[in-house]
Amino acid sequence: RVDVLSESQSLALDIGGSLAKIIYFQPDGANRRKEKTDGIPKLCIDYLDPKREGSSLSVRVPELNGTLHFFCFETRNIEDCIKFISEHYRQNGKEKRRVRATGGGSYKYDKLFSEVGVELTKLDEMCCTVAGLTFLLTHFDHEVFSFLYPDGSLPPPGLPESAPALAECRRFVDARPDPFPYLLVHIGSGVSIVKVTGHGQFERVSGSTIGGGTFWGLCRLLTNCKTFDEIIDLTKEGNNERVDMLVGDIYGGDYSKVGLGAGVIASSFGKVTMRKEPPPTFSNLRKAWRRVVCGTFWLWCDFMLNVPILGHFLRRLGLEKHLRSRIANIHFGKIFRAEDVALSLLRMISYNIGQIGYLNAKRYDLPRIYFGGNFIRDHPYTIASISYAVHFWSNGQTQALFLLHDGYLGALGAFLGGES
Ligand code: ADP
Incomplete structure (x- = not known):
């Protein structure tokens, strides 16, 4: 059953513990003036997910006679989400706007939305999640x-x-x-x-x-990454075999009797326990000292990336990715790389x-x-x-x-x- 909001252009929210997801519905023919050439309205474009592309961001649904646009804010920055909605959805004078919302945040932040003239119509989270999936399964071929x-x-x-x-x-x-x-x-x-x-x-x-949340929380504890996207980029350069104990680490090869190949993970993070502490030689002391000096240097770089003009300059030089991966590694130095841990x-x-x-x-x-x-x-x-x-x-x-x-x-x- 398709029962969309009555406004000519409508949106719906799902405010979870980590992310506030927004769906923006654009009826066919509406807002053409404000559109970019790729069909995505200007007002969404700054918030689109950099990790997704094509129909993951926008999809036309013939049954709805319009296009759905998908984007989100981090819940820890809920003020940005509220600002976005209040700026774009309170144009008709003082009249309060109603927005359908689900997720725990629709209760927790209800007052904040109300203060800027947006009334949330709260809907049950589980009903909405199942309804959303059933709609996708029955209506979208390329999903x-x-x-x-x-x-x-x-x-x-x-x-x-x-x-x-x-x-x-x-x-x-x-x-x-x-x-x-x-x-x-x-x-x-x-x-x-x-x-x-x-x-x-x-x-x-x-x-x-x-x-x-466990993944993201542990990554924040174990690395110096600041954003989820940084972590995802980091995993692409990781080799988990440096920290995971594999069947081959235990058996020296396959454990064929029960069908376990040498490459199967026997114990996540198990290899960390196999590491011997380095003997207190002069050379090891020098290495430890070098790690402290380098760590302090990368911490300074982290600070500089957060200074507006300096950070902008470093980004223009294309150094941000390199610096971020160094900064992410501060805790682990050369022993366990943040990439492998992630x-x-x-x-x-x-x-x-x-x-x-x-x-x-x-x-x-x-x-x-x-x-x-x-x-x-x-x-x-x-x-x-x-x-x-x-x-x-x-x-x-x-x-x-x-x-x-x-x-x-x-x-x-x-x-x-x-x-x-
Ligand atoms: P919730 O409704 O609980 O917020 P989501 O389906 O939005 O649940 O998923 C949240 C999870 O998505 C986070 O715990 C994290 O693992 C992952 N995630 C993906 N992108 C991000 C991001 N940009 N910031 C934080 N977490 C993200």
Whole structure:
């Protein structure tokens, strides 16, 4: 059932613990003057997700006679989100504007929105998330995909040195009029696992506290990264084998009797415990001293990147990425690189969620598992790790399914009125 807001241009919100997701609906023919050539309205363009592209950002929906645009703010910067909405949605004099909203933040920040003349119509989070996914499954042909390498193989234990471009590995599945029953594994700050058996019929059957917030929180503790995007970029240069204990580290090769190859992770972060403390020689002392000096220097660089003019200058010189990766490594120096720690964490959490997702699908005999939530956010390593976990634990019987708009299920459901 499609029941959009009555305003000619409308928006809906899903304010979670980490991100405030916005869907902006542009009816066909509206706002042409303000559009950029690629069809995205100017007002959204500054906020678009740099990690996504194409139809992940904007998609025309014939059934709605308009285009949906997707973007988000970090919840820790909720004032920016409120400012954006108050500036763009209170143009009609003093009249209060109503916006459909879901997620815990729609309760927590209700007053702040009200102060700037925006009234939130609160809708249940789980209803909205399921409604959003069911709409995507039944209406969007270019939405659901599984992950396979271009040669048709499934993700091996341990990702290839250089991950293939995600676009080459997506195998899209057409929309299906009757998508039920299915299992949704929603990986936001925490994880919700929901069994859906029909329109509006669902049950939250399980969940986990080990989710996207855990990954991001541990990354902040263990590295000096300031943003999630920095961490994601860092994982692309990581080698988790430097910190994870593999079957091969224990057996010196495969453990063939139970079908475990040498490259399979036996213990996430286990290799950290195998490290011997360096003997107190003069050369080791010199190395430790050098780390302190370098660390102090990179801390100064971190400070300079935050000074407006200086930071701008360093960015113009193209030094930011290099400096950021050095800064991220301050805690670990040359012992454990932030890149390797980040990748190991990403795999640990993705494997864990893939496994509990599969076990729940088996428990309720559900044929399809959809993974959503912004933890995934189009990152090929995350998608490959979850796919691998599902493939591994199901003995190749089940395939993990992903969504182009994985982070916007709740916002889409709110836009549709929270009913599926
Ligand atoms: P919630 O509704 O709990 O905020 P989301 O589905 O929006 O859940 O996912 C939040 C998770 O997405 C974070 O915990 C983090 O792992 C990941 N994430 C992706 N992009 C960002 C970002 N720019 N800032 C913070 N977290 C991000």
